[in-house]
Amino acid sequence: MKTFRLPPWATGLIGGTALIAFWWVSALTVFSNTGAGANRAIPTPPEVIMGFADSGFEFYWRNFSVTLVEAAQGYLWGNGLALLLAALVLVVPRLEGAVMQLAIITYCVPIVAIGPLALIIIGAPSPGEPSGTAVFLAALSVFFTTVVGSLLGLKAADPASLDVVTVYGGTRLTQLVKVRIIAALPHILTALQIAVPAAFLGAVLGEFLGKVELGVGPAMIAAQQGLDAPRVWGIALVCGAVALLGFALVGLVARAVAPWSRGRST
Template identity: 70%
Template sequence: MTTDLSATEAAKPRTIQWEDIKLPAWVSGLIGIVGIIAVWWILAATVFSNVGPGGVQAIPTPPQVLIEFFNTGWEFYVRNFGVTLAEAGIGYLWGNGLALTLSALVLIVPRLEGVVMQIAIITYCIPIVALGLLLTVIVPIPTSGQPSTTAIFLAALSCFFTTVVGALLGLKAADKASLDLITVYGGSRLTQLRKVRLIASLPSILNALQIAVPAAFLGAVLGEFFGKITVGVGPAMIAAQQALNSARVWDIALVSGAVALLGYGLLGLVARAIAPWSKGVSK
């Protein structure tokens, strides 16, 4: 009797629950993007449809932003974003290179850890706006089309703290048994760093470098607001704002987000190729 009831219950169709529906990651992301655009369009066409001073709508609709993007032309974005990406790239190399060097030095000379962490915390706590204003007085004005020293410095500063913290956490996460084995065989701290710590810290370092990509880009854009330059994302946004061209301001902002996200994703792919175990992927 019990067997017959079990068979009957098994034969009944099971109601599909929300938990049973598993969508691929790209589908979930696409649904989120479509939802955001839909909400933006509705709000721009209803709640924020009022036209402000100068006959400008503060929040344009997606079609207005798209039309302005094509009317502006591809050359405009290549010219301005090329300068900003150069500043962000140089600052990224300087900031992360210095952070990784100091982190490795702490493992060789442990007494320097307090000094390095204090430097990292100071760079994180200093108001970047105040520092940008100070740099405008110190550094020379770049020639037209050349990278701004202020933007490079702020880009390097923006990614220094996260990389120091991530690198130190990763370097200290090495297996103690492996470190003791190198010590028993007469190895130095430098040997421990090369043979064990670097490999163990690779996932943490790569994650920190990935986070530093959008941080460096943001630092470069902020630096351009103080750098007294005429070409770049910052000057282009200021010019669009002064011309009351809200659609172009939104275009520049959205392209900036897309560029930062693209850099973040590309470095994520590099990290997955270099250290597949850090992302749960096996070669």
């Protein structure tokens, strides 16, 4: 007997509708005593939509464009350094311990603790310019995941293929270029995909600490201080949408670059 399955888009639509309905009912019942209108801690979906209309596209573009630049720069720096060190470990195996210790330290140190230090060292940005602190924290947020994912992939190469390279006089560098990178490509692309929302979150946290005038962080702070709950929720929802869109775009690139890796997890 053939079983009926909903297509992925239908499942997502049903899940999204149920989530919005739960949010709406909760705002009108459980959290109805937290205020009314813009002062309600949990606004209803129509109130958030009205907040979008009141703020306008220009408000969101002005702030999100700055944060996206910071997240993109941190994404490139953090992932680039992580990939370089992972490749270096395969060429010089003795460095693996030091690289892994560095990656673990960057993952374990609280961002709220290292953020103020980064601000003192890097300094506050000029008005309208990307925050160096936000770029640094975005890079820090992606470093650990990419290092670990890349090393796991690079070490997953077929031993027989590595032996063939060795027999023909190849070095560890030759193995890396000819065999390991190709074998690790699905793992690396998965790590880069996971790094997208991490970089965006790191940039937003950097703006909270980085004394910037424009960006998602200061916009969120201003909305919170003004008790504008619909705008706070609107900014949060756009942040989630941007992170999800970036995650999906890198996933599409991964499928195009390494189509054989579909369904494979790190």
